[in-house]
Amino acid sequence: MEQVKFLKCFGSFPKLDKFTIVNKRFTLSFLMCIGFTIMSSGILLTHGNRCLNSSHGEIDDPFVHLSSFFIGYIIIQVPAAWVSLKFTPIIWFGRTIFVYAILLFAVALFANLGYVFLVVLKFFEGALSGIAFIVCNAAWKNWTPAAERSTLLTFALAGGYLGDFFGILMSIFCTSIPSWRLICCMIGSFGIIWWLVWERTVYETPNKHPTISDEELNQIHPIIAQEIRPTESVSFKQIILSTPFLVLLAVNIVRSWNARFSRYLAEDIIIISFIKFTSFPLSGYLADVLVRKTSLTRTNVRKLFIVGVTLLEAVYFFTSMYHDHLNKGSWLYLISFLMHILYDVAFSAVSINAVDIAPSHAGVTVAITNIISHIITTFRYNIYVLLKEIGWNDVTNYIAIVGHLIVGVVFGIYGTAEPVTVKGQ
Structure with missing residues (x-):
């Protein structure tokens, strides 16, 4: 498996194939929700002026670093759509969150090099956010029949709103926190832990999942194949x-x-x-x-x-x-x-x-x-x-x-x- 090869450097990290919340497809939705929560929390933390002022002085107008984020988010949309067609979107979602977790450490460790450096980091943050959003939507074609699409996809995407909620709370109170950079590192650590679980839990399609039950596989796989087939040649x-x-x-x-x-x-x-x-x-x-x-x-x-x-x-x-x-x-x-x-x-x-x-x-x-x-x-x-x-x-x-x-x-x-x-x- 692709994700197993990618994790060889982690040695005997335990397999988590049997990790299940209700069923495998809801487990996937739950993990996506947590992934978006981690990403959105970090984004909102560094969007606000309160946190940035502690390391960059008074930033009266956040236009520059917010615009950098927006540009990165927009220009990556079409390339991300291409990636979702040519590669396995579900694997790319996990790797995007992992790279973002590493980026949070970079924000925390190197942001004091200057505001320009922070603007560049926000650009990459926007790009990663755009990739995660596109590949998340594309990944569900193999995992959910149309009858369950609304439930599973909206729950996964809701993690972004939960992350906004946490990010806003942290940005409001970050002036009373010893160091907002410490919070960045904590969120980044959660992202790395999440990725390790994701890579050992998630598989490209239901029929490739080694521990999915026969009942669940027979319940969704034939229906998904029947629904997807007429749309592939469009x-x-x-x-x-x-x-x-x-x-x-x-x-x-x-x-x-x-x-x-x-x-x-x-x-x-x-x-x-x-x-x-x-x-x-x-x-x-x-x-x-x-x-x-x-x-x-x-x-x-x-x-x-x-x-x-x-x-x-x-x-x-x-x-x-x-x-x-x-x-x-x-x-x-x-x-x-x-x-x-x-x-x-x-x-x-x-x-x-x-x-x-x-x-x-x-x-x-x-x-x-x-x-x-x-x-x-x-x-x-x-x-x-x-x-x-x-x-x-x-x-x-x-x-x-x-x-x-x-x-x-x-x-x-x-x-x-x-x-x-x-x-x-």
Whole structure:
């Protein structure tokens, strides 16, 4: 096995093939969740000014090192998608977390060489984060049937939100910690331990796993093979020009722009992080339950989550236009928490839908939607400020909200959870 060869230098490190939480596929999801938690914790720790000020003096504007992270994250998306097609994505996920753990030690040990060095490290941090996200989405094509995709993938990705939660807490209190670099080393150590467990536990496909039960193997392997086979011969051009992908791309564009309406008070950031960590995976689980327990199809559930929330958001956005500030205790303030929950419900459905329509090429669909969404999310506030200065903000807001309604309706008509296949197959 590839991962065994990679670990020869570690001698007789014990095999952990029998390590199981409920079943092998949920164990995989759990380990991915922990991996993302480790990575996101480290990222948020070094994003904040409080920690960096202790070694670099007063950093009034984090624009440079945050931009470096963003550039690294964006430019690696397409190469990472290529890697996910040419190599084993599940193995690359583990190695990416391992390299990131080593990078955290570099941040802790060498960050005092100067702010420029930190900016370079943040670039590589962004690149590793981008690789991990893409290969995680691509890895599930061999491990989860469509009926369980929402549960397993959202739980794995929720580790990023849990890491954000821990990272925010650490960045808030890091001024009272003797050394934030010590925390970096601790997170890096957890990452190395996690990787050792991962390399001895995870295998490329269910039929290559030596200790998977016959019941679980027979339950998922034939179904996955049947679902994947018709999608393997689809070309990139067919996918990116297909109606389901173009509709999903439009939904991502409009929702990313209008996410600026989903406001919250700075003091509530910890609560918001907790909401994201809990509501995102629970909505994924609920989606699969609705398919199993009701007559709704996966397409029906995706439309329910995306269209239903999108229409409710349009009403909320229109109302919030006339309230420049959130007053703590007001009805709009309380509703804002509900809307954040609903946003994560819709976001989970949008995220999974990128895998639904191209399970064999999930790295490609996720990379394209991710690039566009992050670019819009990053620059939307600056654009909004510019429009406000020239007096176009109200008109732009109305157009954005109408667009929100339109893409919701369009997804309701043309959206699907069925994969794009070659005609005739």
